[in-house]
Amino acid sequence: MPELPEVETIRCGLAPLIVGQQIERVVVRTPSLRWPIPSKLSRVLRGQAVLAIERRAKYLVFRLPNGNVIMHLGMSGQLRLRRGYEPPGRHDHVDIFFKNGNCLRFRDPRRFGSILWSPTDPLAHPLIVKSGPEPLSTALHGLYLYGRSRGRRVSVKQFIMDQRVVSGIGNIYANEALFAARIHPVTPAGRLSLRRYQHLVAAIKKTLRKAIAAGGTTTRDFHDESGQAGYFQLKLQVYGRGNKPCFVCGATVRQIRNGQRSTFYCPRCQR
DNA sequence: AATCGCGCCTGACGGC
């Protein structure tokens, strides 16, 4: 499930290969994603050159002279760039053919992803404008989370997964960052001290940076733009490790449900 | 305003 590090990995891999390239044509086979792909997408993209690829939260933004493509990979979205033609599979929903002979293919078995068109400022798009600060920017700091959390009774894990509070953190990295910060995931957000939020922010940044450096986390669904799986999975401390021994203290990692999400933590390390 | 739970969607997997 692509979270910020996976989307960033895709962006970095894709940028040198398609920035500056001109789009020849676009084939939309399945318009019914999370939201319908705009019927004009093929028309507006034809002949345009990609000026830049940016990332905001978990969204990819393709800058073009006449507007912007906003893409979200949802749970199972993949992007692959390959040379020449390959017959599309059942879940290969969109092809973007470039004049240099490459094809960017969007594949998404669960179709929770989305591809939208924004003729104006994409950062002002309703889906993006409410996103919280980028976790790796200076806008995310301990005092910010502390302030936003006052009076909040939701668990700290749900709190940091709220994209309006801070963007880009999904279930995997929420679990990992809370482990790194030694904070129990179910602690009410409003009950944590400023000092503990400072530790948490440091842990979030460190966890995300390491994941980006490693090229994202391998899951069933994630592949980067070349189809390569990430290899951060080897380093996951708690996610997916229910009933296994904590790498730090040996206690049994617990798996619970919190806010309808699988939650993993070490009952001895995290308080 | 904050919180809760639903629904979208498919594939993997376990049980019978």
Add this chain to the structure above:
DNA sequence: TGCCGTCAGGCGCGAT
């Protein structure tokens, strides 16, 4: 073998 239920989960939305 095959069928069925459950789980995985990002995120907007409606209800409370």
